[in-house]
Amino acid sequence: MSTGLTAVPFVEHTKFWAKKKLTGVTGNIYTGLHEFEDMAFVIHLLQKDDVFFDVGANVGSYTILASGLKEAKTIAFEPVQNAFEILLANIELNKLQQMVKCEQMAVGSKKEVLFFTNDEDTTNHCVENASANTTTVQAIHLDHYYPELCPILLKIDVEGFETEVIKGASNILASTNLKAIVIELNGSGDRYGYDDADIHQQLLSLGFLPYLYDPFQRKLNPKNHFNGFNTIYVRDIDFVSARLSSAKPFVIFNEKI
Known part of the structure; x- marks a missing residue:
């Protein structure tokens, strides 16, 4: 593991290197939650024993919060x-260790070997x-690798x-068990010839709608389009809204949210 790491407090009892x-x-x-x-939204939505897929986990900020x-x-x-x-x-x-399974794999549309940059931190x-x-990396697609989990x-x-x-997760996306998606659509797909607007339209066709989340009001505010960074897509708005409104507050910087 990399040297020079220090354990730092995160939200409540959690911490990170x-x-x-x-x-x-x-x-x-500096901010408490760097994608506040x-x-x-992840903290307020999830409950014990829910299943969460963190695709592109990096060093695990979202995983630490979820599990x-x-x-x-x-x-x-x-x-x-x-x-x-x-x-x-x-x-x-x-x-x-009993709650998180970490996979050193890429996720794509099929099983194949891919090349990844290894010196660009969060933008590898x-x-x-x-x-x-x-780095040479094995890639899988979600539908094949975890057919028993949604x-x-x-x-x-x-x-x-x-x-x-998205191409490799058609069964998961079609399942009513999947209530929400947090996805980064910032134009990076251009390097592969992809248009983020196509993802947006596909998610709309599956019943997902884009929202902005207000954590203080516990409210999802509808959007007409995706953001230039992360976008929250929700399919079962009644279920999700009930989860958000009833979630136990978490404490950050001595403030309950």
Whole structure:
């Protein structure tokens, strides 16, 4: 595992390993939750023993919240070795080995071998050709690898490879067990010739609608389009709204939310 790491308090009793320039977690030190609305949505939605898929887990901020704080069962996918090692260390730090399964794999539309950059921290991504700064990674697709499991919540943050993940998750996306998706649509798919608007239209066709979440009001506010960063898509608004409104508050910076 990388050296120079320090254990830092996270939300309530959880914690994470951090060091300078480890941007997957250091933002939490300064802001409490570095993706505040989206992380609060995850915390308020999930309950004990729910299934959560963290696709593109990096070092595990969302996984720690889902399993460490809410006791959900998480499957966390992270293809890049350095991030994966810290992800495993964070699971051990929070004693979540029985609740989290970590997979050093990429997620796409089929089983294949892919090349990933390994020196770009949170923006490591799939590339066409191997080089000195790439890692060879086995890729799977969600429908094949976990046919017996369907998450209530799916988080996808794969630096432009979101279209491939969606292609390989048609059964999961069609299941009524899946209530919500948090997905990053920031234009990175352009590097692969993909248009985020196509993902948006596909999710709409499956009954998902985009929302902004207000954690203080526990309210989902409808949007007409996806954000330029993370977007929350919800299919069963009544179920999700009931979960959000009834969730136990969490404490961050001495404030209940």
